[in-house]
Amino acid sequence: MVSTNEIRASNALINDATGPRVAVFVGGTSGIGKFTVKALFATGTSVRIYLVGRKSSAESMQAFIRELAAINPKAEVVWTEGEISLLAETKRVCEIIKSKESRVDLLFLSAGYAPFGTRQETSEGIEIAQSLEYYSRILFIQHLLPLMKKSEAPKVVSVLGPVWTAAIDLDDLDLKKPGNFSGMKAQTLYVVLGTVTLEKLAIDNPDVTFIHSWPGWVDTGNVRRGGDPNSLWAWFVWLFLDPLIRLVGFSEDVTGQRHLFQSTSAMFGGRGISWKGKPGVNTLEKQDGALFLVNYKCDCTPNPKVVRQLRDKGQVKIWDHTQDILRPYL
Ligand SMILES: NC(=O)c1ccc[n+]([C@@H]2O[C@H](COP(=O)([O-])OP(=O)(O)OC[C@H]3O[C@@H](n4cnc5c(N)ncnc54)[C@H](OP(=O)(O)O)[C@@H]3O)[C@@H](O)[C@H]2O)c1
Numbered sequence: 001m002v003s004t005n006e007i008r009a010s011n012a013l014i015n016d017a018t019g020p021r022v023a024v025f026v027g028g029t030s031g032i033g034k035f036t037v038k039a040l041f042a043t044g045t046s047v048r049i050y051l052v053g054r055k056s057s058a059e060s061m062q063a064f065i066r067e068l069a070a071i072n073p074k075a076e077v078v079w080t081e082g083e084i085s086l087l088a089e090t091k092r093v094c095e096i097i098k099s100k101e102s103r104v105d106l107l108f109l110s111a112g113y114a115p116f117g118t119r120q121e122t123s124e125g126i127e128i129a130q131s132l133e134y135y136s137r138i139l140f141i142q143h144l145l146p147l148m149k150k151s152e153a154p155k156v157v158s159v160l161g162p163v164w165t166a167a168i169d170l171d172d173l174d175l176k177k178p179g180n181f182s183g184m185k186a187q188t189l190y191v192v193l194g195t196v197t198l199e200k201l202a203i204d205n206p207d208v209t210f211i212h213s214w215p216g217w218v219d220t221g222n223v224r225r226g227g228d229p230n231s232l233w234a235w236f237v238w239l240f241l242d243p244l245i246r247l248v249g250f251s252e253d254v255t256g257q258r259h260l261f262q263s264t265s266a267m268f269g270g271r272g273i274s275w276k277g278k279p280g281v282n283t284l285e286k287q288d289g290a291l292f293l294v295n296y297k298c299d300c301t302p303n304p305k306v307v308r309q310l311r312d313k314g315q316v317k318i319w320d321h322t323q324d325i326l327r328p329y330l
Pocket residue numbers: 026027028029030031032033053054056057083084085110111112113114128132133159160161215216217218219220221222223225
């Protein structure tokens with residue numbers, strides 16, 4: 001475990017010379033992304049962040065943007081509106097960022113929720129949480145990679161969950177077969193898809209560091225997002241899960257600091273704020289490239305047996321399927 005003191009000491013070294021100068025936050029309108037934005041602003045560094053969010057959050061974001069300006073007048077927020085569950089919108093947002101910036105140092109992806117209700121699709125025919133937690137995230141990465149390669153310490157951080165099984169149905173990667181959709185299956189699959197595809201992107205782009213973060217329990221209201229309000233799941237969340245998360249979950253400050261550390265420390269891949277402790281364990285075994293599966297204690301959990309199985313049996317199929325879906329928006 002990386003201690004809170006070590007994390008705060010590392011984050012205290014973030015300044016104009018060492019920290020990210022241009023960052024894109026997708027999912028920074030609430031929860032872990034928002035806490036990380038606040039922690040980044042609190043360092044006082046001159047960063048410009050693109051805060052990407054949907055229209056329904058625009059009004060509530062004005063107060064947050066004013067709060068950020070008061071915390072750090074040297075930093076800048078560029079509110080960038082987009083319905084990022086739609087791939088066409090994701091592409092449009094990326095085009096805006098590409099037209100304004102020549103480099104991106106940090107891409108922080110945290111939009112999404114566990115879909116513990118009935119299957120709901122976007123107008124593009126993709127299950128909403130799958131679009132937010134997988135397809136749209138990969139599309140952001142593919143669009144912004146050329147800008148990230150201009151950075152000295154480019155980092156992609158995708159916040160989702162731990163990869164714990166290789167038992168997925170490779171013939172139904174969108175869970176569209178009748179009766180094949182459930183919240184648990186979906187969340188497990190989206191974590192697997194993210195890990196496998198981030199690994200492929202890390203191999204193809206060894207100059208960029210990729211992190212797949214498992215945040216642990218954080219009281220953000222995320223568990224309430226995905227279920228039908230009158231379902232048994234909603235009652236379970238209200239009676240047990242929410243109070244439990246409030247009791248044992250990580251605080252806003254700790255979560256923000258830990259994710260800022262992951263976003264900036266050279267512990268993961270050697271680039272960024274210098275790190276004298278034990279280096280993180282890269283998931284890639286023999287190839288160049290940097291993918292770190294990082295848990296809520298900032299320990300690396302490469303889970304080699306499961307990841308190797310997924311790589312061997314799924315990487316090509318998952319990549320080809322993903323590119324088939326994303327091609328019209330690339
Ligand atoms: N919190 C936890 O304990 C926990 C644990 C394990 C994994 N995770 C996963 O980690 C990620 C981040 O979690 P979090 O707790 O920070 O999440 P969160 O605060 O509930 O939401 C994160 C972001 O998702 C966006 N979002 C949700 N539904 C959307 C939709 N239909 N269209 C567009 N944007 C949408 C939100 O936008 P708005 O602000 O506009 O609603 C927000 O920016 C999620 O994928 C979550 O499933 C969380």
